[in-house]
Amino acid sequence: MNRELHCHITQFLTRETYLLDHRKYEEWLDMLADDIVYRMPMRVTKEAKDGPNLVEEMTFFEETKKSLTTRVNRLRTSSAWVDNPAPRQRHFITNILVEQGSQPNEWQVRSCFLFMRSRGSDIDVEQLFGERLDVIRNANEEWKIASRTIYPDQAVLGVMNLSMFL
Amino acid sequence: MSRNRLNEKTFQTLKQKMAEGLLPQWVVTDPEIYELELEEIFGHTWQFLAHESELKEPGSYVTRWMVNDPVLLVKTNSGELKAFLNSCTHRGSHLCTADAGNRKTFTCAYHGWSYNLEGDLIGIVAGDKVYGQEMKKDEWSLRRIPKIGIYQGMIFGNLDPKAMPLEEYLGDMKWYFDMLLGRSDGGMEVRGVPQRWVAHANWKMTSENFAADPYHVQTTHRSTVELGISPKDPLYAGYGHQVVLGHGHGINVITSATGRSAYRFQGLPESMWPMFERNLCPEQVDILSRTTVFVGGVFPNLSFVSPIHGTEGHLHNYLNFRVWRPLGPEKVEVWCWFMIDKAAPEEYKEEAYKGYIGSFGPSGTLEQDDTEIWARIVQASRGIMARDKELSYNNLCNYLMGFDRVEPDNTFPGPGIAYPTCYLDALSRSMHEYWLELLTRDLSGAE
Numbered sequence: 334m335n336r337e338l339h340c341h342i343t344q345f346l347t348r349e350t351y352l353l354d355h356r357k358y359e360e361w362l363d364m365l366a367d368d369i370v371y372r373m374p375m376r377v378t379k380e381a382k383d384g385p386n387l388v389e390e391m392t393f394f395e396e397t398k399k400s401l402t403t404r405v406n407r408l409r410t411s412s413a414w415v416d417n418p419a420p421r422q423r424h425f426i427t428n429i430l431v432e433q434g435s436q437p438n439e440w441q442v443r444s445c446f447l448f449m450r451s452r453g454s455d456i457d458v459e460q461l462f463g464e465r466l467d468v469i470r471n472a473n474e475e476w477k478i479a480s481r482t483i484y485p486d487q488a489v490l491g492v493m494n495l496s497m498f499l
Numbered sequence: 500m501s502r503n504r505l506n507e508k509t510f511q512t513l514k515q516k517m518a519e520g521l522l523p524q525w526v527v528t529d530p531e532i533y534e535l536e537l538e539e540i541f542g543h544t545w546q547f548l549a550h551e552s553e554l555k556e557p558g559s560y561v562t563r564w565m566v567n568d569p570v571l572l573v574k575t576n577s578g579e580l581k582a583f584l585n586s587c588t589h590r591g592s593h594l595c596t597a598d599a600g601n602r603k604t605f606t607c608a609y610h611g612w613s614y615n616l617e618g619d620l621i622g623i624v625a626g627d628k629v630y631g632q633e634m635k636k637d638e639w640s641l642r643r644i645p646k647i648g649i650y651q652g653m654i655f656g657n658l659d660p661k662a663m664p665l666e667e668y669l670g671d672m673k674w675y676f677d678m679l680l681g682r683s684d685g686g687m688e689v690r691g692v693p694q695r696w697v698a699h700a701n702w703k704m705t706s707e708n709f710a711a712d713p714y715h716v717q718t719t720h721r722s723t724v725e726l727g728i729s730p731k732d733p734l735y736a737g738y739g740h741q742v743v744l745g746h747g748h749g750i751n752v753i754t755s756a757t758g759r760s761a762y763r764f765q766g767l768p769e770s771m772w773p774m775f776e777r778n779l780c781p782e783q784v785d786i787l788s789r790t791t792v793f794v795g796g797v798f799p800n801l802s803f804v805s806p807i808h809g810t811e812g813h814l815h816n817y818l819n820f821r822v823w824r825p826l827g828p829e830k831v832e833v834w835c836w837f838m839i840d841k842a843a844p845e846e847y848k849e850e851a852y853k854g855y856i857g858s859f860g861p862s863g864t865l866e867q868d869d870t871e872i873w874a875r876i877v878q879a880s881r882g883i884m885a886r887d888k889e890l891s892y893n894n895l896c897n898y899l900m901g902f903d904r905v906e907p908d909n910t911f912p913g914p915g916i917a918y919p920t921c922y923l924d925a926l927s928r929s930m931h932e933y934w935l936e937l938l939t940r941d942l943s944g945a946e
């Protein structure tokens with residue numbers, strides 16, 4: 334994988350992080366392909382013999398661009414109380430691994446995320462961490478997220494809701 | 500602050516205030532009350548463990564919690580369900596640490612004792628060489644959860660060997676469970692596994708919020724009104740009946756201003772309607788056909804909601820059950836099961852699941868704001884003024900809605916005491932009255 338491409342994709346994800354942390358959700362939506370599949374399966378605790386400890390059948394997010402847009406619109410109302418007053422949030426994205434995707438203009442990108450949030454004057458910090466598997470597409474000179482699967486590492490989420498995007 | 504300790508007088512005051520429709524705010528997160536609740540309420544009431552569809556084959560198991568008691572629920576070779584304390588009888592180690600799976604035996608990681616699906620101790624490492632007369636294997640089986648009961652596929656456990664039978668405890672709730680869980684051939688099924696997350700909340704308030712409080716919908720969930728997803732009429736969640744059942748249980752049957760729903764049978768496919776008519780009595784069919792949302796609860800910490808919701812413009816029905824597992828006076832672990840009629844078309848199930856993810860569960864556009872509100876309750880209930888047991892600061896919560904004014908509607912076709920509105924505190928009051936009755940059982944025995 335050439336260095337320039339890796340740099341490009343890393344920059345792209347860093348910009349995304351910036352938009353999310355600053356609640357520039359409309360600009361964030363523009364980074365998503367119209368046919369995006371955005372999902373967050375569940376992590377469970379399984380015995381080693383039972384294979385990967387992920388459940389795809391039940392999820393925390395099962396979204397299309399339309400439903401993500403509805404979520405963003407909701408956060409823009411005056412009564413989305415989780416965001417009014419808004420908690421502070423940071424996404425930390427690391428360990429970015431880029432591989433060729435199934436299409437010539439698509440790349441499979443794995444990354445680790447750490448999401449931290451501080452609400453009101455709470456001393457306790459909410460956090461969520463895990464891995465993302467993205468398909469990032471380059472179409473007409475533009476980069477878009479074509480799909481995202483978010484795998485949390487917690488079987489019991491350490492956040493009181495998922496009002497954020499990961 | 501000995502004057503602020505629990506004593507006989509405190510409970511007398513509680514009783515008196517509750518008779519006036521007032522709940523002292525100090526009870527919300529009081530640590531002493533919390534300890535008492537664990538013993539007197541969670542030690543004696545029926546708690547939901549799992550739905551039968553989660554345990555399909557012999558050897559299937561799930562691990563659950565009854566507050567702090569770890570529970571291992573297994574399906575034996577004969578197809579029977581058995582529940583044990585998930586703790587090895589040797590030194591008490593947590594026996595099975597997975598959430599679910601399938602096994603013939605459970606072996607402890609500490610010294611290797613193993614148990615079969617019946618809970619019998621069947622293997623002791625080096626047994627004959629290290630134990631002699633002192634070991635009588637059959638005395639060291641896994642400890643049974645004293646009682647388990649199943650109703651309409653819902654499996655409950657009870658830690659009190661003397662507890663009343665589950666069916667008696669559920670009482671009139673059975674009739675509504677029959678309608679919700681038994682309307683379809685084959686009943687309901689759980690999709691995947693329950694979602695789990697942690698809310699900053701007190702279990703009483705989350706139970707009350709779900710089971711008994713349609714009044715909050717218009718404000719807490721106003722964002723959906725602003726979006727045009729929910730109706731503008733501030734009374735919309737209040738139309739219908741609030742039904743108070745025994746033992747702190749109850750259900751809200753939310754219809755509309757006309758008493759009918761725009762979506763017959765909650766918008767379930769028409770092909771399913773004859774099945775409902777076959778499985779239910781005419782009164783249940785009547786209620787089911789014209790209700791938009793059912794929301795209610797089984798005391799102490801099981802709630803349910805059966806709404807119609809969708810993410811892409813078309814609406815679907817589903818059934819969501821949840822357990823509020825207390826993790827402390829200000830914390831609950833939420834367990835959330837998505838259930839759907841086994842007999843529904845696969846396509847419908849898929850759409851209903853998406854509707855659920857969009858509305859309830861931790862990411863739900865409705866539920867997100869509930870969690871925020873729950874946190875605001877505990878946050879404002881820990882100070883000296885809120886906590887004062889002598890009520891010198893008038894630290895009382897208001898449960899006066901409809902008090903002494905709204906009379907039951909005797910024409911309602913279902914059992915229970917049905918009031919002709921869901922904007923009412925009758926069910927909340929009955930939950931808290933039962934709560935107090937259980938807390939003071941020993942005291943009143945002494946009187």
Ligand code: FES
Pocket residue numbers: 587588589590591592607608609610611612
């Ligand atoms: S504690 Fe389980 S075998 Fe010793």
Ligand SMILES: [Fe+2]
Pocket residue numbers: 715716719720865866869
């Ligand atoms: Fe709510």
